[in-house]
Amino acid sequence: MNLARHSISSTTPVHVLDAAFDADAKIFTASTAQGYAVYRTYPLELVRKRELSNGTLSHVLPLHTTNLLFLVGGGRSPLYPPNKVVIWDDALGKEVAELEFKSQVRGLVCRRGWLAVALRRRVVVFEFGGPSKGIKRYAEWETCDNLTGLLAFATSPKSTLLAIPGRQLGHVQLIHLPPCPEPKSRNPPPNTKPMSSKPSSSLASFTVTKHSTPIIAHSTALTSLSLTPSGRLIATTSKKGTLIRIWDTTTGTRIKELRRGTDKAEIYGVAFRPDEKEVCVWSDKGTIHVFSLGVGTANRQSTFSPLAPFIPLPKYFGSEWSYAQYRIPVQSSHISLSSTRPAVSSSSLSSAPVVKDTDVPAEERCVVGWVPIATEDMNGTGSAVSEWQLIALTYMGGWYRLALPTHVKEGKKEARGSNVGGTGSVSGSASGKVTGKLGPSRLGPGSPTKSREQEKGKERESERRECVLEEYRRFGRWDGWG
Template structure:
């Protein structure tokens, strides 16, 4: 008789093969072995699902809120050859065009009327209208990650791709992006043209690039390298470095960077399972944290590390069990051990603020939505400006988050955090302040839901 214990479950594991937002963070798509689905980002709503047989998809890219999507086959049994991009018209529920290449497609990006396809050493641009026509082609360095970014706001022109040299970014200006078909006249007004000719090459990093991101306007450019410690923000017109942020001290794989639509903040997420939020402008109401020695950098030859800016807010994604019961309340969200390999994608949304207002309509505030590949949907609110501004400088007596603060010259008796360095105070009073600071710098989980198989498919 076999008395060995066996684990029995009534639910198959969730498998999210890919999840990504549209350019405006209004929708997101996810692909599973059963097909793909389109969701409203907030409030989380399943808009439509398409069950496909015969293979799997590696990525589904929505073209804003239109019925057009770009499909890329992948996985163990690809639905389409990995060297093809298929244009899917969801109103017709079928393919309407396909683009075939001589090698595997590494990545793609789109905006109204345009599609950029990244191959191993080149990026090909297509104009998408009544017909799909080839517009241009540019050589790149080894781009195995398929990096390419396009500005998608009305009047935007920027296309960012890796340059021919490792760590460089090539900036290409296309015809202005047209407004939506139902846009008001005020929204359709394009931005004024620059008076000087923009730069075409930005020497962003010495190592290979890991991410390329641009806001909808295309005014800025964010880059990260394979080392995964720094995030650099550039002016896409002048090519000058605007800000430099430090994610952490140890090497990490940064999965993505997302600008807030008004370009006042950005968020970064990596394989450490932590989402970091940085402020870009001084009038955003928040202040990034810095080392205690940052004030001495103009007077002493200290390493650049001590002048680094660290995130003012962060959130640690918990590990999700594929068999956990469905929970809709934030207070009942699972609190399991953190999984560093939890992959996610993060986007910005606007929701009515819960703060009192004399106006009839509540003001809107920016929040984050994090999508995990285990099927978790997290809505996160940022710390209020009053709670985080008092701890912009890390010191033994100032409460800072232990997992994101710069290391201190204090003896450390507990292990280092995977997303940065930590320090311990020598007094109970210091520990209490550290705890208070950690709470003030943590994003608050407002809502937790599931998508994918939890919607009855996938």
């Protein structure tokens, strides 16, 4: 009998219908049947919320850190018709504009100055100057059948590259929109030296060309598109869900091919680290994979890969695998970190695929973003250093802050915290700080069950590392994440 999978409370959890980061992952929105809320990503803080009693939303998209939100009705009782995008000013508490289409809105992305809306077979782009200047239609492009509303924007001030599905299955169109003026800082930090005009890296000097080669990315339907902030790189995944391909947007050439696994999966999303040195991917397997994009990376490879220059080997043996991963534990195994928060009922879990207009999400559904975290100097000097960490939001109400593993020396892990996956206990306060191991995951590092790759013995298992869970919060029925 597996008692860990049984609920300790009959309280029904709140399901998150939609969760989305802003373009810079500084804030995120969460929509439930009770309404929506806007949070600061880290430190986790509620910025504002709005209760809804007459309908639900399938999309709540923030425009950077402004008061503007793009809303789309959805779920069992849509607040707005699914063929409309409502522009909502949360400071004024009212609609400032609405866009109506002839078919259902499948997806949307925004950035300063622009809004792109995906319909089933076309993408419509609008120039957005804010409530005072209004919004006007810019152009539209035809796509292949795009049921999931795939779109991606480059978000840096000097890059307005838009990536959309091509007219043929598996193809990508790259569209260069007119550049936006760089935003002015309202409160510049005092006593700071002006930044040098000389680019500090190749990324700073990168400029997008006026024309780009269309990309023939996959032979099957696309499942995700993701651009770097500069627009220099784009990641694509397909319906098969085994490979992540990284492309150079200026030439249309493939520069990397990363392998998530060997079995079929639905990849929910891909996110580049803003400095373009790493990328993470998450899927319906409940696993977040982290890959390095540098030359001579720490990504895992087959033990037979050194033989590739000498003998012909199948493509599989030359694949690069994630150097780190994190398996989202089953929600029923979580122990509440605060007595005021209800436990999750195992009867509410569902393994059904996630659809935007349903009210019961799959347990593995999540969205992931990168955030810079100031941490204590590991050398003991007491100074604060900044590192990149992951924030994962699950549609079952989990908020995870994950640190990347430290470098491996001589095949041994340098522990900087507890790993997640083995059987253990959680200790902490209402703030959600985790100081021990968290309950059983689907396949923890200590599990006797081996993956398909492990059974074949094709990977260097000594290089396999786990991300470290630094902090965990659960969505409460009344207080949300807090």
